[in-house]
Amino acid sequence: MATISDEEQVTIGGIVILIVCSCLVIYWIFFQKRNKRIKREDRVSMGRVDEAYRPRPVATGSHCSLDEAAHYAFTNSGTLLYARGTIYWSEEYKHAEEVFIRKTRDEDISNIGTIWIKNSPCSKCAAKLIEYFNLVPNKPTVYIGKIWRGEYGDEESNKEGLKKMKRKGFKLLVWEDDKNEDEEETREYLRNIDM
Numbered sequence: 497m498a499t500i501s502d503e504e505q506v507t508i509g510g511i512v513i514l515i516v517c518s519c520l521v522i523y524w525i526f527f528q529k530r531n532k533r534i535k536r537e538d539r540v541s542m543g544r545v546d547e548a549y550r551p552r553p554v555a556t557g558s559h560c561s562l563d564e565a566a567h568y569a570f571t572n573s574g575t576l577l578y579a580r581g582t583i584y585w586s587e588e589y590k591h592a593e594e595v596f597i598r599k600t601r602d603e604d605i606s607n608i609g610t611i612w613i614k615n616s617p618c619s620k621c622a623a624k625l626i627e628y629f630n631l632v633p634n635k636p637t638v639y640i641g642k643i644w645r646g647e648y649g650d651e652e653s654n655k656e657g658l659k660k661m662k663r664k665g666f667k668l669l670v671w672e673d674d675k676n677e678d679e680e681e682t683r684e685y686l687r688n689i690d691m
């Protein structure tokens with residue numbers, strides 16, 4: 497019967513330790529990568545913009561046609577608001593509506609008849625828009641790409657926010673565009689919102 501010498505035992509022990517260490521290192525690298533990916537997906541799913549990962553094709557304040565705005569809105573993550581030919585992107589921790597309000601604060605907004613928004617306003621943004629257009633008698637028509645249900649306020653409070661906008665005189669319609677995959681769902685949602 498073959499026996500293992502002391503020297504061989506030391507070698508086998510070394511190899512086993514090497515294999516275990518390698519596995520640990522590989523596992524650690526995998527874990528780090530996975531963590532990074534999850535963090536990034538979190539940010540995207542919350543509608544936040546991580547500029548490092550998601551460079552914008554054009555900056556906030558850029559002017560473009562409605563067709564171009566639709567292209568930008570439905571081929572990029574985050575939210576986009578388009579009004580008077582100007583683009584307003586969401587920023588990290590700032591929704592597009594908040595960026596729009598901040599950027600137009602010193603302007604006359606009474607001539608804004610139409611607003612296009614990729615994601616429907618959350619309950620907070622709905623309240624901010626109502627407040628912002630408080631003194632404007634003719635509220636803008638708001639075209640919405642997709643219904644934003646979660647994260648900032650629950651679905652019910654977000655729905656209540658949209659209903660409040662309607663009661664205040666905003667007209668809510670679906671943003672129709674070939675690239676908007678949620679068009680049908682948004683139309684149905686808005687049609688049944690009062691039920």
Ligand SMILES: [Zn+2]
Pocket residue numbers: 591593617618619620621622648
């Ligand atoms: Zn919001």
